[in-house]
């Protein structure tokens with residue numbers, strides 16, 4: 351992976367020791383975006399005035415400094431690269447709105463409580479100017495190369511529709527390594543999906559780091575629509591002949607809009623399985639993670655999805671041991687898991703990723719405590735998964751057979767709920783969907799018997 355392009359960061363620190371410390375933290379938080387400290391503001395890509403309110407006329411000093419920065423910003427703009435100017439510290443806290451009004455040269459104002467949000471605020475500023483945040487590749491080129499003649503192995507394929515993320519969860523490297531949220535145009539996706547279908551693919555999984563934030567250029571003839579969301583894209587893809595199954599992963603709760611939820615109720619080919627990470631059941635921890643949702647708002651989204659598609663299987667991601675997580679916070683996660691009832695889930699011990707805001711948070715959780723919590727959480731999630739698999743016994747479900755199974759005469763396939771299914775079946779059913787009567791289950795898979803008609807077909 352290429353490192354982000356180098357950018358110059360100039361921070362002017364006023365006042366107390368606290369501000370000197372904060373300036374250091376801002377440097378740390380911006381390093382993963384490619385910002386390197388610079389000694390002077392000339393030619394800097396980012397200038398931060400970390401202000402102090404203690405002295406009289408502190409604000410006036412800031413305004414006169416901003417006056418000096420203006421010609422530098424104009425010069426920089428003439429050279430083709432913008433200079434972003436931020437005011438931080440106590441003056442920002444006290445007079446944020448007034449600064450923005452009086453000094454249009456300022457792009458953003460950030461108070462001392464929100465330094466961990468700096469990367470996010472910068473991304474938003476860049477986006478409002480139509481720029482992308484730092485990325486290590488040009489997605490257009492990458493996708494063009496991909497869209498060429500794709501080799502297809504098997505009957506289930508991935509199709510990338512979106513890259514990057516603007517959410518800036520404080521534990522996650524994706525917004526830095528993958529850059530700003532970006533969506534492929536609908537027409538390109540449709541062309542690739544058609545090509546996959548023509549090669550025998552029956553199931554596609556739309557991929558993206560934050561796939562349900564999808565907002566792609568509409569197809570030819572629909573320009574007046576403005577960008578399309580994922581729900582609209584799914585409806586469109588559902589019409590492609592030969593594609594029997596569509597899935598998407600992975601999503602953020604705040605991007606589950608009504609059209610996407612409705613699609614789950616309307617599209618037969620949209621599989622009844624949703625991977626929707628919540629990470630924690632504690633609102634305090636969700637806030638520290640900068641998730642921008644509460645557990646309650648997450649639960650409400652799940653409720654709406656279930657109302658649209660009652661048999662949907664819910665999957666999720668969890669992090670235990672995030673800095674500041676107490677026993678009570680962890681119990682809230684356990685309670686949340688009981689409330690939602692997951693069909694499957696991924697759970698992780700928090701791991702400090704250098705450069706992310708979470709890595710420099712105080713109150714990192716003891717390793718042994720985090721391990722013990724993970725064990726308990728995984729036991730609960732495994733119980734739920736086992737129960738969900740068991741609930742399929744006695745049902746007849748359509749299985750997409752993908753390949754030969756481990757035992758002779760057996761095929762391996764997937765249920766609509768993404769469960770692995772093992773079943774005695776003839777080889778000619780590979781690449782086809784057939785009804786299977788489920789007779790047995792374990793934590794990780796189902797077994798069943800093929801409908802006699804299906805095996806003869």
Ligand code: 5AD
Nearest residue numbers: 521522627667668698699700701703
């Ligand atoms: N530590 C632990 N888990 C993490 N994840 C992402 N970053 C971290 C980290 N620093 C998990 C989240 C996410 C999933 C893909 O990986 O749960 O949803």
Ligand code: SF4
Nearest residue numbers: 515517518519522524
């Ligand atoms: Fe984005 Fe997901 Fe990472 Fe949060 S966890 S920053 S939503 S990719």
